[in-house]
Amino acid sequence: MDQLYLFTGFRQISLINNGNTYPAPYDKPNNLAIVLSYRISKRWMVSANWVYATGNPLTFPIGRAEIGGKIIPIYSDRNAYRYQDYHRLDISATLFSKPKPGRKFTWDLNASIYNVYDRHNTWSIEFTQDNINPNVTNAEKVYLFGIIPSLTFNFHFNNE
């Protein structure tokens, strides 16, 4: 995907990263959103939404030292790594009420699924020392939302 990096942000600050350039913390070279919406009939509408973005840059420890009984991380160059790419598919279907002239209200019922293929997009990464063997370090990722189905009922009063 490297050839798609058209616009990408770098920083260069003399006291950081030994004066070398490094990716800006919010650098997202690729960011794509595809939205499809289709009215099947007067009463039905379906839509889908797919988003994709390059993972944000981050700094990982790549070495360790033991000092005073504690493990001290030794870090990589600033922002030398990236999170996994972020992507997600949402779908929804909406049923509208029968259009009837003179009715005081209309309604619609929406069923949707957020993150259809239940991708665990990384929110942050943590390292924990193992409870049994303190020499062992485990990596854990925190993600926010897996697959979330939802149902919405909307009710509108007509003003005329």
Add this chain to the structure above:
Amino acid sequence: MNKRISIILAIAVIAASCTEKINLKLDSTFTRLVVDGHIKSDTMAYTINLTKTSDYFSDVPAPREVNAKVSLTDGTSTFPLTETVPGQSGVYQTDPKFAGAIGKDYTLHISLAEVIAGTTEYTASSELIGVTKLDSIQVVFNADMGKNGVWEVKVYALDPPGRKNYYMLNLYRNNKLWSDTITKVSVTDNQFFAGKYIDGAEAFRINNSHLWETLYPGDTIMVELSAITKEYFDFINQVKQAGFSIPFFTGPPANVQGNVSNEGVGFFAAYSSSFAKKVIK
């Protein structure tokens, strides 16, 4: 009732599933020498530990750096250190009759048997600062703090006026070091005392809920007050904060800065200490 339990279970499963173990592949970095040790003004054998850095996921204790030639100088005299188990321990000790002199600058010279980070020669220097007398300590039980109360250890001493002072405090319980990892050690500068009498500043808190550390009548508590350099004070603070996390809205972390030359990691410290004891009634 069953329905309620299943709802609680469902919420618990959803909440817990937000963290999962991952297999992360990280690169390696070049090996660095790690120095960990100190000398003081009391007469005894002092220990310098030499180890090497390893990969972040190496999952074994730090490899020892053996067969090095280690010595200390104060500008005029040289004091050799010997490896406790030659070729195995990576632990180097001074003569048992060694004592640092207050006001002198000590330099640790390390000549390695192998090349690390492109060199075999390392140095680390520290001034040995004289400490004020720790007059006394108080151990007070505060029943209002925490679930089962907290033991507060308070110190009384005169902060020498006319200069910036940095202190390190260690706690001993029945002559056994309680502050046995660097994260349990207390450090402070003299911002709040600034040449005045330190009248019962709280140095340690012992949580009475922790059965492994709570105090009983007859226990002896001893505090060691040490005068340290600003560099060592900064180093301990950095080590205390050094854990890996990616905080939101703040910059990425930086490496801990020690006083070892040639990109070595760790610290060689020199300081002097004053002690005070108290028996719990």
